[in-house]
Amino acid sequence: MADVFIPGSLEEAVGFLTDHPATAMPIAGGTDLLVDTRTGRARPDRLVDLSGLREIGGFELDGELLRLGALARIRSIELDPELGRRATALVEAARVLGSVQIRTMATVGGNLCHGTPSAEMPPALLVHEAVAEITGIGGQYSIPLADFFVAPGRTVLAPGDLLTSVRARVPSSRAGSCYLRQTVRWSMDLAGVGVSASVHVQGGAVSNARVALSAVAPVPMLVAGLEDTVVGTDLAPEVLAEAGRQAAEACSPISDARGTADYRRQVVSVLVPRALRIAWLRATGSWPEGSPAPVNGVWTREQR
Amino acid sequence: MPAVRASELQVVGRRIPKLDAPEKVTGQIAYADDLRMSGLLEGAILRSPHPHARILSIDVAAAERLPGVRAVIHAGNVQQGRFGYGNDNAPLKGDKVRFIGDEVAAVAAVDEEVAKRAIELIHVEYEVLPAVFDPYEALEDSSPSIHDELPDVSGNVSMRWDFDHGDVDAAADRAAVIVEGRYSAPQAAPAPIETHVVIASFTPSGHLTVWSPVHMVFMYRKALADVLGLDWRKITVIQPPVGGSFGGKIDIDTHDFIAVMLAKQARRPVRLAMSREEEFVGTRTRQPIHFRLRTGADAEGNLLFRDAEVVSDNGAYNAWGSHAMLVAMNTITSMYRVPNSRIRCAVVYTNKNYGGSVRGFGNPQATFAVEQQMEELADALGMDPMDLRLRNANQSGDVTPQGMEITSCGLSQCLDIVREQSGWDRRRGKMRDRHRGLGAAAYIHVGGGARIYGSDGCGAIVKVDESGQVTLISGSSELGQGSETALAMIVAEEMGVPIEAVHVVNSNTDIKPWDVGVHASRTTFVAGNAARMAAAAARDKILETAAELLDARASDLRIREGVVEVAEEPDRQIDFGRAVRRRLLREEGSVVMATAFYDPPTHHQDKEYRGNISAAYGFGAHVAEVEVDPGTGMVRLLNLWTAHDVGRAINPMSCEGQIEGGAAMGVGLALSEELVMFDGLIAAPNLHDYGLPTAVDVPRTVVNLVETVDPLGPFGAKGVGEGGIIPPPAAIANAIADATGIRPREYPMRPWKVKHWIDSEERSHVVAGKDSSGHG
Numbered sequence A: 001m002a003d004v005f006i007p008g009s010l011e012e013a014v015g016f017l018t019d020h021p022a023t024a025m026p027i028a029g030g031t032d033l034l035v036d037t038r039t040g041r042a043r044p045d046r047l048v049d050l051s052g053l054r055e056i057g058g059f060e061l062d063g064e065l066l067r068l069g070a071l072a073r074i075r076s077i078e079l080d081p082e083l084g085r086r087a088t089a090l091v092e093a094a095r096v097l098g099s100v101q102i103r104t105m106a107t108v109g110g111n112l113c114h115g116t117p118s119a120e121m122p123p124a125l126l127v128h129e130a131v132a133e134i135t136g137i138g139g140q141y142s143i144p145l146a147d148f149f150v151a152p153g154r155t156v157l158a159p160g161d162l163l164t165s166v167r168a169r170v171p172s173s174r175a176g177s178c179y180l181r182q183t184v185r186w187s188m189d190l191a192g193v194g195v196s197a198s199v200h201v202q203g204g205a206v207s208n209a210r211v212a213l214s215a216v217a218p219v220p221m222l223v224a225g226l227e228d229t230v231v232g233t234d235l236a237p238e239v240l241a242e243a244g245r246q247a248a249e250a251c252s253p254i255s256d257a258r259g260t261a262d263y264r265r266q267v268v269s270v271l272v273p274r275a276l277r278i279a280w281l282r283a284t285g286s287w288p289e290g291s292p293a294p295v296n297g298v299w300t301r302e303q304r
Numbered sequence B: 001m002p003a004v005r006a007s008e009l010q011v012v013g014r015r016i017p018k019l020d021a022p023e024k025v026t027g028q029i030a031y032a033d034d035l036r037m038s039g040l041l042e043g044a045i046l047r048s049p050h051p052h053a054r055i056l057s058i059d060v061a062a063a064e065r066l067p068g069v070r071a072v073i074h075a076g077n078v079q080q081g082r083f084g085y086g087n088d089n090a091p092l093k094g095d096k097v098r099f100i101g102d103e104v105a106a107v108a109a110v111d112e113e114v115a116k117r118a119i120e121l122i123h124v125e126y127e128v129l130p131a132v133f134d135p136y137e138a139l140e141d142s143s144p145s146i147h148d149e150l151p152d153v154s155g156n157v158s159m160r161w162d163f164d165h166g167d168v169d170a171a172a173d174r175a176a177v178i179v180e181g182r183y184s185a186p187q188a189a190p191a192p193i194e195t196h197v198v199i200a201s202f203t204p205s206g207h208l209t210v211w212s213p214v215h216m217v218f219m220y221r222k223a224l225a226d227v228l229g230l231d232w233r234k235i236t237v238i239q240p241p242v243g244g245s246f247g248g249k250i251d252i253d254t255h256d257f258i259a260v261m262l263a264k265q266a267r268r269p270v271r272l273a274m275s276r277e278e279e280f281v282g283t284r285t286r287q288p289i290h291f292r293l294r295t296g297a298d299a300e301g302n303l304l305f306r307d308a309e310v311v312s313d314n315g316a317y318n319a320w321g322s323h324a325m326l327v328a329m330n331t332i333t334s335m336y337r338v339p340n341s342r343i344r345c346a347v348v349y350t351n352k353n354y355g356g357s358v359r360g361f362g363n364p365q366a367t368f369a370v371e372q373q374m375e376e377l378a379d380a381l382g383m384d385p386m387d388l389r390l391r392n393a394n395q396s397g398d399v400t401p402q403g404m405e406i407t408s409c410g411l412s413q414c415l416d417i418v419r420e421q422s423g424w425d426r427r428r429g430k431m432r433d434r435h436r437g438l439g440a441a442a443y444i445h446v447g448g449g450a451r452i453y454g455s456d457g458c459g460a461i462v463k464v465d466e467s468g469q470v471t472l473i474s475g476s477s478e479l480g481q482g483s484e485t486a487l488a489m490i491v492a493e494e495m496g497v498p499i500e501a502v503h504v505v506n507s508n509t510d511i512k513p514w515d516v517g518v519h520a521s522r523t524t525f526v527a528g529n530a531a532r533m534a535a536a537a538a539r540d541k542i543l544e545t546a547a548e549l550l551d552a553r554a555s556d557l558r559i560r561e562g563v564v565e566v567a568e569e570p571d572r573q574i575d576f577g578r579a580v581r582r583r584l585l586r587e588e589g590s591v592v593m594a595t596a597f598y599d600p601p602t603h604h605q606d607k608e609y610r611g612n613i614s615a616a617y618g619f620g621a622h623v624a625e626v627e628v629d630p631g632t633g634m635v636r637l638l639n640l641w642t643a644h645d646v647g648r649a650i651n652p653m654s655c656e657g658q659i660e661g662g663a664a665m666g667v668g669l670a671l672s673e674e675l676v677m678f679d680g681l682i683a684a685p686n687l688h689d690y691g692l693p694t695a696v697d698v699p700r701t702v703v704n705l706v707e708t709v710d711p712l713g714p715f716g717a718k719g720v721g722e723g724g725i726i727p728p729p730a731a732i733a734n735a736i737a738d739a740t741g742i743r744p745r746e747y748p749m750r751p752w753k754v755k756h757w758i759d760s761e762e763r764s765h766v767v768a769g770k771d772s773s774g775h776g
């Protein structure tokens, strides 16, 4: 049983964590940490409850810039119509995370800081050029989210460091994004493969595109070098297939109970084209507004 | 008893919510885990970390010294016997451990934390032995011997189930078409929300009371006495409300013995509650079964034979799972009319958690093979699979090769209904371009008891007290399946009282009469007949007294809503309470109480597995519709149409609930549920990785109740508890085959397997520019 410390400010939280580096852990929604405590993966003696720290909660849009507080709840992202238009991948990723109950408690910060290779938020944020803002005893600094993850369950955060917010770029026009995943069950499941894509369009062609993957490498990853394949094209089937091949080559999945490494690579090569295509349709205004993509990117006529 | 027309029924056939539903949905019911008593200790079990090892020594000194520890037990300091078929098991292992999770020692302490710490302080020295996990490997001569201490076991074969009827080889020579294939069913778990919890307590004078949510409570009591050397007349077993069992709690398990031994040693009541991980690792699972099956038919589509080689993967010990072949065999020999059949089955020990009894008991496994082969056969014959099924369907009056006497039988009607509702004739085989498909499967299952023990009977006592309240004391018990409500309805119907007037008591061995226990979909049939007989006898006593008081002949009386009246002059009436008081409150008075015992007119199977083991058989048919994503292998179950011959629906709401719930479990088996193991280690013993289906995975299930009014069932009812789980794995496999052209050989049909099958199939054909990205 751990003691709970309720800090009055961010500084107090950082101070307490720095003073008890070996024994104290921050807790946000607790949906990962309480499970870890039960399985013995984490054994904190002291919990620093972040939930009262308003300054790191909520989210705001400022032009093309989205600032997501680390404490922003997944459920509040899922339900925001403006984010639905501008950061569609993020909202689609939020929609499939756990259950309503879990999403109501779960935070963006917790999802990123837990460092789960299959977590939902990282790929969706990576395609939106996210930057992590961190406050520690040495002050404040920021790094690209792509450099935030170190290994399964590990991030760059040092004891005492807190993730305070994530900045992302969410253009209001001529851009679209998408998040798809492969799972065993159709809900309440962790991704066997997670794929996010964003596409910017200029003059009828791709001017910029990003693809990020989860669950197919030790850490969530951006696929490098796709620009040469897709920029300047209208994402014809051969281009999409080539992008899928590149992504499948770039990742390094493992085999486990939920699928073999080969299978995961194949799924990457299938989901990447689908995600890029849906992002393109959104960027070009040909996707029904407000309509989420099916989980695996394939329409089923009788959607339930 | 005379058949009753539906129009005459007052209570039976009404949709009545389960009587205990309000307490359950408000969380007020006290499950075993909610029970507390003074001085209660918490138990914990030390389990083997090795799949196969010899125990060299056990050192408990440090655990015993830990403050708060009240008892530490192991095979060396307790008195325990052996149990299990062939006595191959013991509560605490002294010689060898045979799977990861095997019980080695146990502790009782003042709280859970101390108990767990004490467990960590026990030091066991093992000599690790080579282990075997694959039953086919276990059959090889070079394989380690798991039960070398048992002289009758050789080659790790625990038992065989061989059956012969007619001449299979001659039939094969005559067959126009023969299909052959391998089909595998995995190790699954009952996965109830309530894990196993047991509390054991001795009085100072040595009387033992055990609280345990077990089904077969009388056999449980006897096993406790036999194995632990106790006097069974000094044991009371109380069954708290059950928070889900699905067969997992059918019978005594190792931890039950351990709790009692701990209580004895500590001289304090002990509670042993399984964690979710222990529930998966250390309690019983669904038997994995592997089939090599051949079915043959003549050119018209008349089935000629079935020929099966079966390997049943037993795990480390014989529990109920070793007998799952009892039911699997029925399906192979008797699902549809099959004139010749041959079965060669070996039940093989492996170093894994072992099989128990889970809803459907061997039948989903066998039906997966048999019903896929029906559609393969139809395709080979160029026939519609429904036509093939109807041509060979079991009918009333049939006696199957195993001697099962089919009386009421709605199989053809069930097939017709799901065929019509699913648009089978228009749609099957015509949706492959959209990766859609339809598949069907039917089942046969015992529905009027199952004689597997000396008695298949159940006792009942009906008492009417001076308030007019009717109490049914039934030998059977409630697992959440709604039997209490169904039994109360049967009593209310028979006595002419409102359902609210009937109370059911069914959870204490000191009070209730014998019942073999809840299994084999038998409770409504067997306990229902017993309850009906006792109710009729109690009603006659009321009528007798009422006749005296009303100065009328008993035959001129009728009962309505708990009031006895003279049929011709309804003003002359008397209520139940008053009738009882008149009988009781006088010199030489008496009470109104009647007992009955019903044992179905069935027979044990003989040594050749022949005999009418059930007084009725249940039938049903499902059609599943799926959409397959060939890119990821993800399967979306779109629709499930079901029709079940329930004899008569005592409570249609409960029947639908049983069928929907069963079907949901069947969907889980088909698509997601599996205890994935690596070298005998269950990789992730939690409900998430296990893949229990969610509401999103289970489509709206159309349920049709077909009422064939069974001649022996209470008001014509027969068993319905297990039927729903049986067809889905086969029906869904058939639907995937229709959608893709691949033939699933094993379940669960998880995405990576489906993808693998599709790709292997594609590689074996010329790829004709098919778009597998799925965009349309």
Ligand SMILES: Cc1cc2nc3c(=O)[nH]c(=O)nc-3n(C[C@H](O)[C@H](O)[C@H](O)COP(=O)(O)OP(=O)(O)OC[C@H]3O[C@@H](n4cnc5c(N)ncnc54)[C@H](O)[C@@H]3O)c2cc1C
Residues within 6 Å of the ligand: A025, A026, A027, A028, A029, A030, A031, A032, A033, A034, A035, A050, A070, A071, A074, A096, A097, A098, A099, A102, A105, A106, A107, A108, A109, A110, A111, A112, A113, A114, A118, A119, A120, A121, A157, A161, A162, A163, A164, A188, A189, A190, A191
């Ligand atoms: C039933 C269930 C289903 C789930 N399904 C999914 C799913 O589908 N997809 C998915 O991605 N996840 C899923 N999760 C995991 C979990 O819900 C998410 O990862 C969630 O976003 C974690 O957020 P939290 O606020 O609850 O984190 P917490 O549990 O509070 O914290 C997680 C970790 O991050 C640290 N931490 C939290 N906030 C900060 C901060 N600001 N700075 C530094 N460190 C911090 C904590 O110390 C802890 O180590 C599921 C969990 C459960 C229990």
